Amino acid sequence: MNATKTKNPIQDIHTQITNQIIAALESCSGKVTLPWIKAGASLGRPVNASTGNAYKGINVVALWAAAMAKGYGDGTWATYKQWKKLGAQVRKGEKSSLVVFYKEMEVETENKDTGEIETGKRCYARASWVFNAAQVDGWTPPAVPAADPVAVLDGAEAFVAATGADIRIGGNRACYNPAGDFILMPHREFFTGTDTSSATEGWYATLFHELTHWSGHDSRCARDMTGRFGEASYAMEELVAELGAAFLCADLGVTPSPRQDHAEYIANWLEVLKKDKKAVFAAASKADQAAAWLLARRSPVEAGGR
Template identity: 60%
Template sequence: MAQSQTEGRFDVHQHVTDQIIAAMEKGAGNWQMPWHRSGHALTRPKNIASGNAYRGINILALWVAAEANGYSHGLWGTYKQWQEKGAQVRKGERSSVIVFYREIETAREDDPSETETRLFARASRVFNAAQVDGFTLPAGELEPAEDNTHAIDAADAFAAATGAHIEIGGSMACYRPGPDAIAMPERRLFTGSATSSPTEAWYSTLLHELTHWSGAEHRLARDLSGRFGSDSYAMEELVAELGAAFLCAELGITAAPRPDHAAYLAHWLKVLKADKKAIFTAASAASRAADYLGSLGGEKERMAA
């Protein structure tokens, strides 16, 4: 099994974790977490060279950097990548840190005659499109749409394609492992927030519960047995929140802040401060959940809509 280590003196795990903790603590008073965005809709950050969306912890790290610096676009690249596009990073601009891993074969400590694969975490420094000169964003690139009717249609198709059993009614949204069902209150009971509509709040919550649903034993087999108030329960909630945020960004829906963050925030901060890799684990699990849900047909339906 691959093991993970940090390469070099710069502790990229600690650096990224500290940035995320600071953002979480800053937004604690109004339930604004780093996966929400004031003033701009969130999109998945993309790399300027490959055109691919970033994954896992790098999504969250770049969302935090964008919010801290007021960047409204989600295109990022290294200094060299921007140069290759004919653009120039402005003098004095500060980079943002992302993480990538490379595999190295090393001798096993318990048996030097055998080898094992180790993953070494390395930091890469990237710049946002707002930090460069000589680059023109393509028309409409990463700009939020004013009319999100298409996004809502896509979210309906996405949820339906998962095949999850969703029961509408009651006053509480939750995933119930026993009957393997999701309970969702009626849409009229959602009030939205300063940054999201009531309809977006409903879909944001549904995507949260679908992320929980993905963790069932016969699906991704995450541990869903933690009791309310425990660190394990709180971390599954963090996975669900991140998974919902990643999916909202893909579908063009604004993720709604949830008042119940207050019940989990202390646990999240406790775990993240004690374990510098905890947020990496949660973001990785959230990415796997989003990918899994998309693989059930939701992504195909969304692209066809």
């Protein structure tokens, strides 16, 4: 374990993780398969081995990118100490991956108008370094029953219906119309399979992208939907939608299929991320919020499955 990493200033967390995402995106330049699509398709949401909790927001993207870059085939992570408590040992020379968590603390500030001391809460970013299950010895992952492909797609269909979105089938492109508040999707027959997913899975992955856009309406998650192609706000919303689709595919067990318009968005995303090191954090947070809001539309019975 490299102890010198803990000496990095906390304010560098955003830069370090953003640079990791930028590097992953640049490796995909000119292609249609993005790092979170590749990793998320096979690993699902990253999970902490000690707590059993799934990682959220930016940590999902960061760990997916790390898994893809390093060729890990497992989505389980933990800190050095957590692995040790589980009876496992991180192998000598293994390099950790950075994640971030936020701790809420009470702070006192002086009111500039009245001079009175006011108490409030503020979130502080804290860095943590984790290792993948592929980097340790002495740990056996719990047995996980194989997913039934039919049940997975039935669950996806139930999820889509539960959102209540106005989805209109027809035309030759997928899009969300903010003015009319409806989603337009081509017929399923227009989708073709890939090496990693079927045509049906590709249809759902594209629909999840548009559903994430749909969640941004003022009456739902209220995101800025006014940007035009080429503008930073447009690139930001597209990044939110892409991450939201990847999160939903992972949560519902659907293998995502790369969208054919990925390549034209990547340049815009890179420009936004390079200018603002906190942009991907904001996008991942909004995508997580969108996915949670959409998944919450399901009934308790439906949510008890996938």
